[in-house]
Amino acid sequence: MDNMSSHEIVVQAIDLSKRFGTFTAVDGATFGVNHGEIFGLVGPNGAGKSTLIKMLTTLLPVTSGRASIAGFDVERQAADVRRHIGYVPQLLSADGQLTGYQNLLLSARLYGVPISERKTRITRALEGMGLSEVADRLVQHYSGGMIRRLEIAQSLLHRPAVLFLDEPTVGLDPVARRAVWDHVRLIRTRLKTTIVMTSHYMDEVDQQCDRMALIDRGRIAAIGTPSELKEKAGTGATLDDVFVQLTSGTAELEGNYRDVERARLAAREHG
């Protein structure tokens, strides 16, 4: 999407819903993400953030409504959507039994990066993420932050228009978190990649995101820049206050056993 103007909407969801049986995980989400933006999806555990991302990345079929990425419909043009996105799931997606280089090579092959460019792009990706020295080490010996950076590098090799990051810093210590964010910001500046991320660290969202949507029980409760949302909540309010005001307050009860299991698993794998 080289000819994309800076005001173009790259990610669009219109009345997007996902139901599992009688349970509605995402309920009529409508929003747009502008080219080059870092857009945050925020909400309590089980609010529907990951489900929303999975629909946008074609991993889950849509129940109703529609969504498009770089102009391609997620349902009807799934393969085109996949070519234009990078996705870093919440759980571990780099293979621990391979080296960092081999993980990148796998992505390059799956995404059809031309042979002539593979080596250069992989070498640059390793340099860009500060992983050159550990390129030939098995990923199971990497630290959590290094694995995350490798996963981000893997998702960028094909130069996607949009990068989806699902809880990119879950289970990381503050130093590793900062390193991940430094690299994400660098990607945005250098490659002009649009970034859609989820997080439940409010401080991160406040610092990193240009705009954000607060999701509660599958619905978008508020949308805007972090400062707009804070203003609405009252003078001196923090995003945490916004979060408490706008979510149903029963949030804590919402995370089920599987969410906890997944979060802990992710924390263990990346920690």
Next chain:
Amino acid sequence: MLNVPDSPPASTDEPRFIDRTFGYATQVFAVVAVELQKLEHDPMELLSRAIQPALWLLLFGEVMAKVRGLSSGNLQYLDFLSAGILAQSVLFVAIFNGISTIWERDLGILHRYLASPAPRSALVIGKSLSGSVRALSQAVIVYALALIIGVDIRLDPLAVLGVVALITLGACLFSTVSLIIACLVKTRERFMGIGQVLTMPVFFASNAIYPLDLMPLWLRTISSLNPLTYEVDGLRALMLVGGQSVYGLTIDFAVLFGIFAVLIGVAAKMYSRMGF
């Protein structure tokens, strides 16, 4: 508010047929390469798999060879058995191949594959071929064992090539069965249970350790529907000096290939839903 174009843009410029084919092959190879790289990092795994065929050939085979009533055509029983044990080790390696997919799903690695633009069939074929990489390394071990115990093995290049092709095809087939099971059960415990329940009937209801002529009619009928029977049948002809195929090699290959092709279609559908 938001305006969505009614007609979405056409797919990105359609690459030429040859580029598409090459791209598809690269995506298949990407999956196989991962398997090769892992085996390179941990070669011990292959050696540990040699124990089972060794037990069958050295213990079971040596004793059963002395049973007089066991007529195995013009072949010595040990020769007859070695082709069956080769097929069996292919089956056993392949039928548990799908567990890696469950493992990848639990960890999250599966999403790396599913979020990629690679056609699901390319991923599934790659997974199947990965199973055959392991199966072929088993074959080397069975060949070595068979030579040691004096089995009369055909070593002409054409025969060896035929064996490689047949093992690859058989392993692909059973790996795909395994992948389908993995997609159905989704947990390691259930997968192991079903894998174990499945292997023995498939093994015993085939011509692997006794000839079809000895079976009662009902078992012979079941056996003729069992892909392992065709695998063993073809292997006997290609592997052994004086070995003969009951069905003919063309039928053996055609049956295995036909079943494999159908299974790939089923597995590709199911694999794409594995990430839910």
